[in-house]
Amino acid sequence: MSERRIAWLFVTLLTVQLVLLASRAPAPAHASGESLLAATGLRLVAPLGRLVGAVGDGLGSVRAGIRLRRTLLEENRVLHQEVERLRLERVRLGGLEREVEHLAEALAEVRQRPGELRPAQVVYLDQKSWLQTMVIYSGKSAEEDQPVLTSTGLVGRVVKVVGPYARVEMLSHPDAGVGAMLESSRRQGVVRGAGGGRLELDYISRQTEVALGERVLTAGIDGVYPAGILIGTVASVVPGDELSHHIEVAPAVDFPALRQVFLLDRPGFPDELRPAGEAP
Amino acid sequence: MKLLRFFAALALVTLLHFAGTRLLPDFPRAIDLFLVATVLTAAGGGSLAGMLGGMVAGLTCDALSGRLYGLYGFTDTIIGYGTARMAQRLIFDRAGVILVTLVIATFVQHGILTALEFGLLERFEPPDPLWWTVEALANGLTGGICFALSGTANRAQARRQERVEKLRLKK
Numbered sequence: 001m002s003e004r005r006i007a008w009l010f011v012t013l014l015t016v017q018l019v020l021l022a023s024r025a026p027a028p029a030h031a032s033g034e035s036l037l038a039a040t041g042l043r044l045v046a047p048l049g050r051l052v053g054a055v056g057d058g059l060g061s062v063r064a065g066i067r068l069r070r071t072l073l074e075e076n077r078v079l080h081q082e083v084e085r086l087r088l089e090r091v092r093l094g095g096l097e098r099e100v101e102h103l104a105e106a107l108a109e110v111r112q113r114p115g116e117l118r119p120a121q122v123v124y125l126d127q128k129s130w131l132q133t134m135v136i137y138s139g140k141s142a143e144e145d146q147p148v149l150t151s152t153g154l155v156g157r158v159v160k161v162v163g164p165y166a167r168v169e170m171l172s173h174p175d176a177g178v179g180a181m182l183e184s185s186r187r188q189g190v191v192r193g194a195g196g197g198r199l200e201l202d203y204i205s206r207q208t209e210v211a212l213g214e215r216v217l218t219a220g221i222d223g224v225y226p227a228g229i230l231i232g233t234v235a236s237v238v239p240g241d242e243l244s245h246h247i248e249v250a251p252a253v254d255f256p257a258l259r260q261v262f263l264l265d266r267p268g269f270p271d272e273l274r275p276a277g278e279a280p
Numbered sequence: 281m282k283l284l285r286f287f288a289a290l291a292l293v294t295l296l297h298f299a300g301t302r303l304l305p306d307f308p309r310a311i312d313l314f315l316v317a318t319v320l321t322a323a324g325g326g327s328l329a330g331m332l333g334g335m336v337a338g339l340t341c342d343a344l345s346g347r348l349y350g351l352y353g354f355t356d357t358i359i360g361y362g363t364a365r366m367a368q369r370l371i372f373d374r375a376g377v378i379l380v381t382l383v384i385a386t387f388v389q390h391g392i393l394t395a396l397e398f399g400l401l402e403r404f405e406p407p408d409p410l411w412w413t414v415e416a417l418a419n420g421l422t423g424g425i426c427f428a429l430s431g432t433a434n435r436a437q438a439r440r441q442e443r444v445e446k447l448r449l450k451k
Contacts, residue, residue, distance in 0.1 A: 041343030
């Protein structure tokens with residue numbers, strides 16, 4: 001093929017790609033209407049990630065087995081020391097028990113998590129775009145908008161499902177939003193991703209007293225996440241506009257260290273109750 | 281045969297990307313193996329191979345990225361074609377040339393990505409200058425090393441063939 005023809009092909013190819021990009025731009029990449037091409041790409045590439053993970057795990061377990069014998073005695077000694085320390089700690093914490101019970105009663109309401117937790121393996125964590133999405137393998141098919149969490153707190157929600165794989169939009173994604181509340185004042189706001197693994201809490205009025213280190217929980221008002229899941233703790237509070245604080249939230253989940261997560265299986269939000277025009 | 285070799289290389293790059301990410305969480309931020317593959321393909325082949333190779337490598341990278349699908353495909357198409365056209369005018373026979381090309385390509389790639397995101401999504405997120413520099417240097421060094429190694433392999437094969445022909449002539 002002559003260079004002139006190739007140049008024309010180049011221009012045509014770029015134009016087509018630009019038109020396709022522009023046509024999909026208003027619907028963000030995580031929306032349910034993601035293209036067949038994107039789904040095919042994910043389907044082709046994700047199994048390679050799982051393969052690498054399996055090989056890595058295999059090698060890791062062989063190495064661990066070799067080291068196990070050498071480290072077992074040392075570990076046992078350390079554990080004995082730990083048990084002793086915990087016994088002393090238990091005695092020290094005895095006086096705080098009643099206070100804890102009191103707090104537990106107050107939190108009982110937000111601790112209810114309807115539904116079953118299903119484990120899923122993190123196949124790929126998107127560090128390149130600063131912790132915005134990840135791909136998980138759950139064996140069974142997940143559902144869009146399904147909450148994803150760990151034992152330490154909320155991770156995000158499923159935005160794309162391809163067979164047993166699912167792409168998860170993490171809370172740190174700039175488009176992510178969660179209905180949230182401050183634990184002590186029960187004041188509700190919205191937690192948004194601020195990029196680079198950071199979170200921000202908006203719409204908390206300046207009259208509200210916000211303490212550093214205060215826990216931020218899901219409010220259960222957005223139709224996606226149930227109430228009472230830990231999102232993070234207040235890291236900084238600065239006066240925002242005339243009406244509200246500007247609050248930075250330290251995520252409860254260590255996003256870069258995620259290896260396994262849980263999908264929350266629970267009845268979906270009824271379509272009949274969604275506001276008109278909002279996609280399920 | 282060339283096509284098969286390209287897809288084998290792309291599969292290897294994807295595996296290395298996954299393995300690197302597993303070993304070092306910052307790996308994808310520090311190096312873009314898909315860009316390295318694009319530039320090496322374009323430097324060694326024609327402009328059509330560079331353009332299509334760049335597009336396929338970019339779309340593979342898109343499948344792993346949380347960004348709008350097709351951004352890397354678009355960008356790497358331009359870089360693949362541009363590198364191939366440059367390779368037709370300049371002589372890409374040294375690892376140093378590949379290193380410089382990849383450093384420039386990395387800056388160009390992020391420039392185009394940032395401009396596209398701003399134009400299409402009205403989101404302005406310029407890359408971190410430190411990581412940008414690290415990635416440019418890492419891409420350049422990796423590309424340069426790959427190029428030098430492939431050159432060494434080619435020269436070794438040529439020497440072996442020369443020796444075999446000499447032996448035939450002696451007989």
